Amino acid sequence: MRILRAAGYRVMPWKNGGGTTTEIAVSPHSAGLDDFDWRISMARVETSGPFSSFAGIDRTLAVLEGEGIVLEIAGRSASRLTAASAPLSFPGDVPTGATLIGGPITDLNVMTRRSRMTHTVERLSLSDEMRVEHSVGTTLVLSVDGSVKVFADGVSNLGPLDALILDRDSPELRLQPEGQGHLFVVRLLDLAANG
Template identity: 65%
Template sequence: MKLIRFADLTPKPWKNGGGTTTEIAVSPEGAGFDDFDWRLSVAEVASDGPFSLFPGIDRTLTVIEGEGLVMTVEGRGMVTLTAASTPLSFPGDVPVSASLAEGPIRDFNVMTRRGRFGHQVTRHDLAAGRLALPQGDLRLVVALGAGSIRHDRTTIEFAFGDVVIFETNDAGSIEGALPALLVTLTRKAL
């Protein structure tokens, strides 16, 4: 189990230069935009515009703060995401543009290299009950509020945006009293 404090991370420019992103974790460690297997980040979106293209990448975007984002994904049409919406998955190699519904938003982004890793992102309110950790190479819990979670005999205090990474041998369930995202990353057989 590994804890990443969002407040300790540094924002970087987007691939297309149109905003900033805060990388939470990447594999392999130190990988750039063109050679990662998977990448987790939070973006600050303050203006309308196109998304960066990521050939060979599958993405899932979740609005975590703000009034919403209206996305146009080639081949799918228009989708509105809010801080209560189901995360939206789409290929990183198709054109996507977005406009703000009403003011800036913050989003959580998961990207995996197609053929190497797959991923799933789901929203949970841990106050509603225990959450069993699913099977996967890595399972990550992203805090969407401040509070604590418990895993086995360990209690972890979270601030908004903090992430705990559970590896394959970390079994069991978690409980707490805050909203969270569960990200499951699974290595694909080569």
């Protein structure tokens, strides 16, 4: 298990130059936009406009903060995303544009290289203790708001936007919220190793 603190995330420009993204984690470590296997990041979206195109990439988007956005994917509209919506998955290499519903948002963006990886993203409300088991691949847990105690070979704390990464050898986690909070569980599967 590895804990990632929000204060240590890397901030970098969008591929299309229209803003900045905060990279939570990437594999391989220090990979760039053209050679990652998977990448998890957050972006502050200040204006409506087109998304960057990522050839061979599958994406999942979720709203962390703000009123939300309406996505137009491959010429089809009506995908409305808010902070209460389930995460939305779509190909990163089809034309995609976003219209803000009512001001800027912060989103969570999970991307995997289609030929090598697959992923799932789940939004959970955390009011009682829960358990998270490691999966066959890599699991990342992102605390959105509030503080969460983590019990696994000792006790740690996750603050807002802190994350932890579990691999195959990680023990089962117990997560205990300190108040009401939300978190995301991202599971990443290497197709070659598990196919």
